[in-house]
Amino acid sequence: MTADDIRSRGESRLADAKERLAKLEGAPPRDRDALLRAVDDLQLALTNIASDISVLVNVHPDLDAREACEAIQQQSTELGVRVLQSRPIYDALSAVSTAGLDAHAARARELTLRDMRRAGVALDPARRAKAQELRARVTQLSQSYARNLRDDVRTVELRASALEGLPADYLAARPAVNGMVKVTTDPPDMAPVMAYSRDRSARLQLARAYYDRARGNIEVFDRLRAARHELAVTLGYASFAAYNLEDKMMASPENLDRFLDDVRDAAREPAERQYDALMEIARRDDPAAKSIGTWDIQYHLARAKDERFRFDPREVRPYLEYRSVRQAILDLAAQLFGLVFTKIEPDEIWHEDAEHFAVSIDGKPAGFISLDMHPRPGKNKWATSFGYKLGVKGRQLPHNVLVCNFPDPKASKGPALMEHAQVVTFFHEFGHLVHGIVRGNVVEWARLGRPAENDFMEAPSRFLEDYIFELDVLRRFAKHIETGAAIPEDLVRRLQAARDFGQGVMTEQSAVQSRQSLRLHDGDPAGHDARTVARAVADRESRFAQLEGSNWPVNWEHMGSEAYAAAYGTYLWSSLIAADIRSGFRNGLMDIADAHRYRDEVLAPGGNIPAADAVANFLGRPYNSNAFKERLAQSG
Numbered sequence: 001m002t003a004d005d006i007r008s009r010g011e012s013r014l015a016d017a018k019e020r021l022a023k024l025e026g027a028p029p030r031d032r033d034a035l036l037r038a039v040d041d042l043q044l045a046l047t048n049i050a051s052d053i054s055v056l057v058n059v060h061p062d063l064d065a066r067e068a069c070e071a072i073q074q075q076s077t078e079l080g081v082r083v084l085q086s087r088p089i090y091d092a093l094s095a096v097s098t099a100g101l102d103a104h105a106a107r108a109r110e111l112t113l114r115d116m117r118r119a120g121v122a123l124d125p126a127r128r129a130k131a132q133e134l135r136a137r138v139t140q141l142s143q144s145y146a147r148n149l150r151d152d153v154r155t156v157e158l159r160a161s162a163l164e165g166l167p168a169d170y171l172a173a174r175p176a177v178n179g180m181v182k183v184t185t186d187p188p189d190m191a192p193v194m195a196y197s198r199d200r201s202a203r204l205q206l207a208r209a210y211y212d213r214a215r216g217n218i219e220v221f222d223r224l225r226a227a228r229h230e231l232a233v234t235l236g237y238a239s240f241a242a243y244n245l246e247d248k249m250m251a252s253p254e255n256l257d258r259f260l261d262d263v264r265d266a267a268r269e270p271a272e273r274q275y276d277a278l279m280e281i282a283r284r285d286d287p288a289a290k291s292i293g294t295w296d297i298q299y300h301l302a303r304a305k306d307e308r309f310r311f312d313p314r315e316v317r318p319y320l321e322y323r324s325v326r327q328a329i330l331d332l333a334a335q336l337f338g339l340v341f342t343k344i345e346p347d348e349i350w351h352e353d354a355e356h357f358a359v360s361i362d363g364k365p366a367g368f369i370s371l372d373m374h375p376r377p378g379k380n381k382w383a384t385s386f387g388y389k390l391g392v393k394g395r396q397l398p399h400n401v402l403v404c405n406f407p408d409p410k411a412s413k414g415p416a417l418m419e420h421a422q423v424v425t426f427f428h429e430f431g432h433l434v435h436g437i438v439r440g441n442v443v444e445w446a447r448l449g450r451p452a453e454n455d456f457m458e459a460p461s462r463f464l465e466d467y468i469f470e471l472d473v474l475r476r477f478a479k480h481i482e483t484g485a486a487i488p489e490d491l492v493r494r495l496q497a498a499r500d501f502g503q504g505v506m507t508e509q510s511a512v513q514s515r516q517s518l519r520l521h522d523g524d525p526a527g528h529d530a531r532t533v534a535r536a537v538a539d540r541e542s543r544f545a546q547l548e549g550s551n552w553p554v555n556w557e558h559m560g561s562e563a564y565a566a567a568y569g570t571y572l573w574s575s576l577i578a579a580d581i582r583s584g585f586r587n588g589l590m591d592i593a594d595a596h597r598y599r600d601e602v603l604a605p606g607g608n609i610p611a612a613d614a615v616a617n618f619l620g621r622p623y624n625s626n627a628f629k630e631r632l633a634q635s636g
Ligand SMILES: [Zn+2]
Pocket: 428, 429, 432, 458, 461
């Protein structure tokens, strides 16, 4: 895929969608089914323009190609808003009689009408035009925000002594020059230092570099928040948060605030105990220590887990080589969900590092996945799952892509060993991918191709994370890189015992960030610097010290994306759902009958039914917060 390929394909798809729109507006089909189909075809055409470029803009090695993606993205957003604001389509859809209409078709219609109202179709022409213009501005600013983060990697020089105690394979890959070692802010490089280096000033130095990234976003984020607010007000909402949360399970800023208060109440006692344990460690290092910095939570948690549970993640690392982890995940998906992966070499690639697989479910072709798993310049720095192509039953097979930054077997000198926490992330992202494939073979309407409530989207992934703590799962692939010995049961038991320790403080921290994301978007941002807003929340709600002079939150990836802007609380919300789903596995996570039921009841319906109904169908009752709170209370 070259920049020219991206441009010409994007332009021909745009032309096709425009033609469909003109036809539909010119003469909307009189027949109900034909109308609904024509609207859905147009929605699918729009989705197909946006899907693959949303991946390519994050992974393509050529700047030229990434810029081509951004240009197509802007045009596709513009066209998308034009479609949503189309009065002839809105009127035709509204006039449809729903008597005897198939439930899924009725839901697709209803959600489409809501999308159209949310885009301003019902406004007067002047305000509709303003909403269109603001939407384009929001897209452009989001792109700048993401670009500034993607392109800013810092390098810090640390004394070799600061890396004492880091894993041997990590050190071997980074030989000292004149007693100094270079460490970048890319996650695989940085995370082990933050967790293991006993040198407090080295950790601080790296944190400062990390939170200084994307300085350009100080201005970009102010403008983005202003444009989001103005858009929401133009559409008739009190704030962008009200607009952003409306179509989610959380539903409103007030609900989200209440939910966060409730979570904080449930986390308070375990968090107090855990914080005391962490402070005790901090005071052993420095008797005058009065606080622990947010950037130092991981380090202190790692030490506490070591002391309490004799659990040292470094002990697990030699068992977690990238390639065997990847294979184990593919095998597990086969066993639990009936997904079988066959490696393929497609014609269309963006970088030779990505691996591609054809997927079948119960023997039938079910789509494709791609794994682009190692860092390189210009690539997204996060771990994300993307839809490269939306699956719609009988029309097109799903293609999902993981974009991660795990150790690279080709680049590292020696085996590419992973942190257990990275393997958890791998499972998490794979959960998104399984979800995309499974529902993409069931759902028949493009509008229902994903659950309507975005704050449900993290639940299947949070749930899958639990598997990498199972003895059954670890025993089958985790072999020592040198001796070939299987991971000892005793080590797995200690890993399990240590797993949830710290969930009290971590949940509180997640609630702090959720509240920051909400406060950054629940009023007119004029005159309210994002850093000041975020800091005020942290000062009120965090137990941990904040990094002085940091540019947080402008280097927070999620703030550039509309899926999370005011809704970072999605992670906690999804954790609550995931904990409840887990309680539905009465005979343990490896129960294949329950796993299939989970696949068919929770994953497969996609947007066909409300997410709450899908969960209730699996559990045999409505979801609640009991399992989530119980797990929190027992987290040490
Ligand atoms: Zn996720």
